[in-house]
Amino acid sequence: MFAHKNSKARDSVIATSALLALLAATPALAQRPNTRAMSCQQAAGLVARNGAVILSTGPDLYDRYVARESFCATGYYGRPAFVPTKDHPHCLIGYYCSSSPPFPFD
Numbered sequence: 001m002f003a004h005k006n007s008k009a010r011d012s013v014i015a016t017s018a019l020l021a022l023l024a025a026t027p028a029l030a031q032r033p034n035t036r037a038m039s040c041q042q043a044a045g046l047v048a049r050n051g052a053v054i055l056s057t058g059p060d061l062y063d064r065y066v067a068r069e070s071f072c073a074t075g076y077y078g079r080p081a082f083v084p085t086k087d088h089p090h091c092l093i094g095y096y097c098s099s100s101p102p103f104p105f106d
Contacts, residue, residue: 032055033053033055033056034056034057035055035056035083035084035085035091036056036058036084036085036086038085038086039086039087039088040085040088040091040092040093042085043055043083043085043093044091044092044093047065047066047067047093047094048067050067051066051067051068051071052064052065052066052067053065055083055093057083057084058084064097065081065083065094065096066095066097067095068095069095071095071097072095073097075099076098076099077099077100077101077102078095078098079096079098080092080095081093081094081095081096
C-alpha cells in the first residue's frame with residue numbers, strides 16, 4: 001500500500017513538472033517576431049540591428065536569419081533569405097545559414 005501512494009505522488013509530480021515546462025515555453029514562442037505582421041523594411045531592419053534573430057514566417061514556421069555570413073557557425077555559409085512580409089511576398093531580409101557551399105565546386 002505504501003508503494004502505491006508513492007507511485008501516485010511521483011506521477012503527480014511528473015505531470016505537474018511537464019505542465020510547468022510547457023507553460024514556461026509558451027510565452028517564448030508567442031513572442032517570436034512574425035514577418036507577416038511587419039513591412040519588408042521592418043523585417044530587414046530587425047535582422048540588421050540584431051545581427052541574428054529567430055523569426056516566424058508562417059504558422060508553425062520559423063528560422064534563424066542573420067545580417068551577414070560572419071553570424072553563421074564555422075562550416076556554414078550565408079544564403080540570401082527571402083520571407084513573406086505584410087507588403088511583399090518575397091522580401092530579402094538578410095541571410096540564412098546553410099551547410100552546403102554556395103557553389104558546388106567550393
